[in-house]
Amino acid sequence: MIVSIRSLAYLAASLLFILSLRGLSTQQTARHGNRYGIIGMLVAVLVTAVALLIPGDGVAAGAGAPNSTVVGVLGAALGLGCLIGALLASRVAMTSMPELVAILHSFVGAAAVLVGIATYLQPAGAVAIEAADRSAHMGEIYVGILVGAVTFSGSVIAFGKLRGKIGSKPLLLPGRHLLNVVALTACVALGVIFLHAEVAWPEPGGSVLSAGMPALLAATGLALLLGMHLVMAIGGGDMPVVVSLLNSYSGWAAAAAGFMLSNDLLIITGALVGSSGAILSIIMCRAMNRSIWNVILGGFGADSGAKPKVGAGAGAGEAPGKVNETTVDQVAELLLAARSVIIVPGYGMAVAQAQHQVKEISSLLIGKGIKVRYAIHPVAGRLPGHMNVLLAEADVSYDIVKEMDEVNEDFPSTDVVMVIGANDIVNPSAEEDAGSPIYGMPVLQVWKAARIVMLKRGMAAGYAGVDNPLCYNDNTLMLFGDAKQSVTKLLIALRADA
């Protein structure tokens, strides 16, 4: 009976998770969505715990009455884990969200690996399986552990890159595709050994190849290296895709664990999470107009054949034209005289942590009856939706935060566009220059506005390494300096002029 109740509870939890994700379709219903998720998780964990603690129902595999050590470990692990999680959640700065998401993915990967190994080491007959089904079971364990390992190491590297501890340039080893293929082949070979192994550990004096654990551990090691290598080969600006992919992998790892444990809730939840991550990755890739394989397997631009052109679009090979530099006071004047303003935030704003000052500026302008909107490009920042979160944190009303598709048509009728710390997402070469590496990528058409003010630290190229003709346009003014400093000074100037 407890099994039936547990199944029912799992059904409820699955439905709650689906409702949770559905709640995120609008800002108003999103908070309910989160609550559904929490309830679902509580139900699942509680019912599982109860089912395990009640002895002898065939649910608690292999143990008789659960002994107090086990219960103690359960309680301690749950309690400590929740405590750490709560601390992390309350302390993290919104600009560090990408790193947090990355490191959380790694935990799921790690858990999947550990669960897989533990399941493998359970005494025979622990999980009721016939010999014929043993291969399938072993296969599930193997795949689950490997996916978990790749997720784990990949996420750790992603964390390092986002944190800045690892350089954002892609690590392109010579023959790296060959290395990956070799690693995968080796994993398959080890898998065959693993499947045929009769025992977990080698008998004294017996062959290493007859036991499962050595092969499994070797394969796990390879998978860890593979995960690291895959993510090291991707550049910092492609991180939104990578993090979404790792999000997806963590789902597949959970689903694989579900296959292995014959647990439908794990399978369903893993599938939901996996497809969520996959879809986000697809959205990101579309927004960069690159295929997902290109992102995963290639360093951006470095070996794709097309050399980035300086001064692309106009006379190729010409020395780049002159830029129009401006001062904070001029920009303040421009803004106050405008009737409509669009602000385009980029990663630079996030790095400089300037979002609060930017919000102050937009509030000031709105107070003067000027129409202010924010235009968010899908791959702005290092995480999907990152800019939205930063702006929300700065208390910008989400009404005026528009997606690229909603706002791209309005640039021709806009007086002033402020581009803060963004480069490739406003680069006209993507539309005009067929030779440019970013050609075809949808961009914000800011050059169609009357005046554009670009806040940049200097004339360095953006992530794609491509020069931006926007800087040399006649109606573009460059305000050089650190974003936060420029914006703070601009705020002072605006308040003075007001």
Add this chain to the structure above:
Amino acid sequence: MKVGIPKEIYPHERRVAAVPETVHKIRKLGYEVMIEAGAGDAAAFADGTYAEAGATIVPNAAALYAAADIVLKVRQPIAIAGGGHEADLLKEGATLISFIWPAQNKELIERLAVRKVTVLAMDAMPRITRAQRMDALSAMANIAGYRAVIEAAENFGRFFPGQVTAAGRVKPAQVFIVGAGVAGLAAIAAAKSLGAQVRAFDTRPAVREQVESLGGTFVEFTFNETGEGGGGYAKEMSEAYLAAEQAMIAQHAKQSDIVISTALIPGKVAPPLITSGAVVAMAHGSVIVDMAAEQGGNCALTERDKVVEKFGVTIIGLTDLPSRMARQSSELYATTVFNLLKEVSAPEPTPGIAIKMQDEIHRGVLVLKGGELMWPPPKPPAPRAGGPTGAHKVLEAKPAHPPPPAANGGGRLIGLLVALTLVAAVIAGPPQLIQHLTVFLLACVVGYHVIWNVTPALHTPLMSVTNAISGIIVIGGMLALFGGGSGSLALGGVAILVASINVAGGFLVTQRMLRMFRK
């Protein structure tokens, strides 16, 4: 190298080709600058201000032309009253940068060719982004369009804006603008800001958006031909089209107080869009501003350089509209001329003209090179209409929150893999496997549909929530912990620990973020 700016002798011309600020900039390029005495007077630039900027004031035109290697002018060289011709004053082999209108001034070109002059025509500037800062025609047209409205208002006996007063209601003026190029758009803006109701017509459908963005109503006109010529200019239309245009314009003119026409075709006579019949049908007291008077006029009854009244309608055929705002237009013209000079100047340190024949701008404006005829230039490539289809395809394929298009290459590959897995499972696998796969596939489909509906603004909370949910692996940890086997305590315990960090951290950080999304 000396750059000289003479005084304009063209009738009614008050502009000058350089202002003190551009004198300063030209000198920075390494040239010496000479200004004819009094050149800037009509534009309110005194000789003293030029001298302060470093120019040499030369007493008369002959002396200036004799010494100058490069001459900057506004109007093309013309015959001098009292004998002689400006073109003959030029040094042999000199460079002339000015409005030239080569198609209408063949004789002038021949004269200049004899002097082996290099001539760059400001009116032949290609209409590309890079050349915008050298586009004198647009700069002047902008001013002319504004001024046209001012002249119309001056000659119009009623208000432009509507009013309700105790002494009666005043209707706003109805302004109809023919041609929505730079001048037409400037006129729309000026008329709107004075309070009039503005309608505008153009043969190019692409300008509708520009007209509407200024607050004007775009007048539809359907006929088979399209009005787009090459290089951003309109083209001449067939006779039937012209007749239909005239009829349409007559109808709108009848309902309008002010008609401002700006229709020009480069190198050709202006199209005769406003017939006498149209003028007759207009109400007494109406005003027509014919901005094409210099090229023949859009109105049959226009008299060039004059303001006349016919059939009760005032017809303004002034050709010096920019000149009437000489100070403003000189500043803008001088800047465009300077930009072209800079563009064709050889790099430092030796200042001088270096024409790059492959450059679209250099080639486009080049009329004579050392006396050799280079005009007209080879046709420029058609403007890439609407940007590359690649970018547009991607944008169009992605409306608000769509599910993606059905099976593309990647989708087919996945479908194939799924089919293979299912077949393998049926053949070789335990019955449980098929059941699990069923559940798995169904859940994937559900997930797919649910996630596409998530608004992009919430993608980050989506990632943290799915993170939290994937902490469901904690159940796996619990099963492992209770499952016995070597190391189950450690393995299971650690798995539960890290998984619950996910759960708690994920949900709590999501909650934190969602709380921030308030209106």
